[in-house]
Amino acid sequence: MDGAETDRTGASTDRTGADWPPTTLLGRLGPADRDLLLALGTRVRYPAGRVLIREGDRTDSVLLLLGGLVKVTARADDGRDALLAVRVRGDIVGEFAAVDGGPRSATVTACGPVLTRRVRRDDFVACVRDRHRIALALQQTVVAKLRAATVHRTTFTGCDAATRVARVLHHLAMTYGDRTGAGAEIRWPITQPELATLAGASEPSVQKALRRFRTMGFVTPGYRSIRVDDLARLHAVAYAEP
Known part of the structure; x- marks a missing residue:
């Protein structure tokens, strides 16, 4: 110890x-x-x-x-x-x-x-x-x-990589994030390889999904943290009807 x-x-x-x-x-x-x-x-x-x-x-x-x-x-x-x-x-x-x-x-x-x-x-x-x-x-x-x-x-059966990443982020934000208005911040350090294993995706797929979510304006990746700016929009992407 x-x-x-x-x-x-x-x-x-x-x-x-x-x-x-x-x-x-x-x-x-x-x-x-x-x-x-x-x-x-x-x-x-x-x-x-x-x-x-x-x-x-x-x-x-x-x-x-x-x-x-x-x-x-x-x-x-x-x-x-x-x-x-x-x-x-x-x-x-x-x-x-x-x-x-x-x-x-x-x-x-x-x-x-x-x-x-x-x-x-x-x-x-x-x-x-x-x-x-x-x-x-x-x-x-x-x-x-x-x-x-x-x-x-x-839950991940049949989902594409971006959807799996969105579901993981939504779960982490809702369960462990610090709520701030319409969003939440995951303040503990989670690496992209760890996020990839949770989502069952490759690291390039995770990077692509995070760039897309940032461009859409509802997720902001940071150093050793991830801020979800709009939980409702993230949920809509994660659980959209096929």
């Missing part, structure tokens, strides 16, 4: 009220179960760009995200890093390896400063075993991730 800051601060200092996103693990739990889970482990801060979990490693902990945002990537057959998902505060990462004891299936990297609670696998498994509401919330969270992966695949 090079560069991470660790302490033994209690769970009470990790609370931020009842505003955990409802689709996350912590958002699915009631106050008592959430406090019990947050009392486990150690609070760890990571700087921007730090790898929290590395694909293929065998480690014995899960991470609860208390603040910030991370991206989940995996190495594709052609050697590229494919962006699989983005996780936000309230989410859990590393739970697959905690459940089956296998190696890490993906790499998790901090997009900006990230605050986590690192919980040993044995403590986490015991908590899930003893608290059925936490177990149910974990199952719901895992199923939601699998459903999202399925929707991602089926």
Whole structure:
């Protein structure tokens, strides 16, 4: 954990009220179960760009995200890093390896400063075993991730590259963007190769689509960020009737 800051601060200092996103693990739990889970482990801060979990490693902990945002990537057959998902505060990462004891299936990297609670696998498994509401919330969270992966695949069937890029941008802006009037800004760094893997498109196709959207006036690519100036127009392009 090079560069991470660790302490033994209690769970009470990790609370931020009842505003955990409802689709996350912590958002699915009631106050008592959430406090019990947050009392486990150690609070760890990571700087921007730090790898929290590395694909293929065998480690014995899960991470609860208390603040910030991370991206989940995996190495594709052609050697590229494919962006699989983005996780936000309230989410859990590393739970697959905690459940089956296998190696890490993906790499998790901090997009900006990230605050986590690192919980040993044995403590986490015991908590899930003893608290059925936490177990149910974990199952719901895992199923939601699998459903999202399925929707991602089926939504792109039959679409051209520009449409797929538009759908990815709309999803990222609506889910993780900072809303500003009619638009939103994706402030965390997403590279064109990562956008290409999400959209199932080549990098030249992504570049062509971004140039087209910029010319049309509703997307402005920037350095390590993308601003959607008009979400309604982006949605119209992404989901236009054939």
